[in-house]
Amino acid sequence: MRNKKIKTFYTPKQVCFDSIKEKSYSQSPLKPALLIDKINNSEYSDMLEITDFQPIQKEDYKLAHTDTYINNVYNKTGNYNSNGIPWSENLVESLPYTTGSLYNACKYAILNPETVCFAPVSGMHHAMPNNGSGFCTFSGQVVSAIKIYNEFGLSGAYLDLDGHYGNSIEDTRDFNPLLNKAIPKGCNINIEYGYENASYVQKLKEELQILGELIKSDKIHYVVFAHGADSHIQDDLSSGTCGTEYWEMCSEVFAEWVNQISKEIGKPLPVILALFGGYRKDNYDVVLDLHTNSLIHISNIVCKSKFNKLLSIPRIKGEKQNKEFNNIDY
Secondary structure (H helix, E strand, O other), X not given: OOOOOEEEEOOHHHOOOHHHHOOOOOXXXXXXXXHHHXXXXXXXXXXXXXXXXXXXXXXXXXXXXXXXXXXXHHXXXXXXXXXXXXXXXXXXXXXXXXXXHHHHHHHHHHHOOOOOEEXXXXXXXXXXXXXXXXXXXXXXXXXXXXXXXXXXXXXXXXXXXXXXXXXXXXXXXXXXXXXXXXXXXXXXXXXXXXXXXXXXXXXXHHHHHHHHHHHHOOOOOEEEEEOOHHHXXXXXXXXXXXXXXXXXXXXXXXXXXXXXXHHHHOOOOOEEEEOOOOOOOOOOHHHHHHHHHHHHHHHHHOOOOOOOOOOOOOOOOOOOOOHHHOOOOO
């Protein structure tokens, strides 16, 4: 039996509130606070169990990054701003908590597999050993995975359904070969460009089938589901991947797969949820609503909750769509 509530590793310390006054295009540093506040003040407040946690240490970033780059970020020198986000002391202070959220969520899920865990984090999957990129400062998922492997000898898989390819895992394999054991090759799962709507969902099902075999053969021991909102067609930085119906269907497909694979292995599969991307300058609530709906689907299917209402996602006025999307009910 799964616990009813999704254990959520959140603290205001993981939030860069300076991103408001610094007018950052990306709201990733602020998104955890916006999302948690939105859910806590809604009819879905019982869905999450908020828990505090300890941050990782600055030294932990050496698992994925050079000393030079780490010091550049901390000291505002060199390529400190290669992430594309305005630098501030608040940003630097938040980073160990952001990675700490993911690491502690993974650790808890491994020790308590009956509980679905949630790390409300983003700004990770484009960072590289020598620099940041694409609103991402440090490779939090690389650091977390290697720490988990060092402690437990367990390997994980990332289902990265962000709208942009998560390159940081692949770009770190040569820098730290231990990553090949922590996240084996082929287990940084991204849906390539060219798949849209039904074909996107079908590709996800195919990837899940392959991943399921790895789990049943005891090669993968936990799964992180990062459902980035920028794979939604209305996102500012979307390449036109999924309409609302299909975007949310991905959460349902994943949740049903979790139940099935858990049944097949005879125990709950450790599951961790994350946020990753999402950009809507005109209406950021759409990003938050998408993430909320994804959580609701997983809560209902995996945790057996009974939320019978989803948030509606409004269409952008004057939105141009391909014929394939004309009949989608947004």
